[in-house]
Amino acid sequence: MKNLKLYTLPLSPYNTKVRLALKLKGLDFESIEFAGFDDRDPVVEVSGQPLTPVLTDGDKAVYDSFAILRYLDANFPGPRLYSADRVRQQKIQEWERFGSELGGILGMVLTQAINNEIDEKATEQAQALLDTVPQVLEDALSNSRYLMGDDISAADLSLVPFLSFTVWKAEQVEHPLAKFVAERLQLSASFPKTRAWIESVMELDLEPISS
Ligand SMILES: N[C@@H](CCC(=O)N[C@@H](CS)C(=O)NCC(=O)O)C(=O)O
Structure with a gap:
């Protein structure tokens, strides 16, 4: 067991x-x-x-x-998610808070699907907010593969799941909630590093559960 x-x-x-x-x-x-x-x-x-x-x-x-x-x-052993260094740890925690803000943007669209109430204005607001987000990420990813350097940390894991829906092609998504979001929130093509980073972190999900 x-x-x-x-x-x-x-x-x-x-x-x-x-x-x-x-x-x-x-x-x-x-x-x-x-x-x-x-x-x-x-x-x-x-x-x-x-x-x-x-x-x-x-x-x-x-x-x-x-x-x-x-x-x-x-x-547990394995790659470290947080850091023993005080400054790096604070930075990771800032990224975690940023992830919670992204959760708010996603929520503006997701609640429409859950409550079955279309609200075009909320969708527009969510997309406008989303458009302001990735410049911060493009800058953070300009010299490194992940937010805290060359290794994945809690910073990446705390943001990427809130953005993964925005790089999916709606027609390829089966789950109705995911489809609803992918049809309404899309990451602009002008953020290539952010897009590549999302795809790279989500590759972890392809790993089978080890046994
Ligand atoms: N702060 C919590 C949030 C957990 C949360 O909101 N979970 C949602 C799924 S996204 C849930 O279980 N919702 C069920 C419900 O509201 O009944 C965390 O970081 O785990």
Whole structure:
């Protein structure tokens, strides 16, 4: 029996972030997947709250993607997600906060799909906000492959899942929620480094769960 179990809504960016972290560290885990927002009894049972992702490690449960990444880094070997250097650690945490802002932009479109209420104005606002984001990333990626240098860190994992939808071609996306977002939010072609970085980090997701 696997010791690590991830209770997850696989498409959600917070969940993707944790899945990528587990794969980056090469950790074997069982994925317990939920399709929607309804059946959360098992999540509440293990963690006392309804949101995913939740990671259980034997009889310990950790919820919230920020806490889970810290738990993984503190307790498991493999590539480091955070840094022992104070300045670098602060920078990673700034990127994490930036990721939460991106979550807000994605949310402006996603809530329309979830509530089945089209709001063209909110879509336009979200796209306008998205257009202001990647210049910061292009600059940060001008001399390095990833945000903190040549290795993936929690900074990359905290942002990319919120942007991956924006480089997908809507006609190739099957899941209705992902399709809805991909049809409405697109990363401009004038940000090639950001695009290449998103694709490179998401390649981690192609890694099979090790066993
Ligand atoms: N701050 C949390 C956010 C978790 C979160 O909002 N999870 C969403 C999926 S994106 C969820 O489970 N929503 C279900 C619901 O609202 O019932 C984290 O970083 O893990």
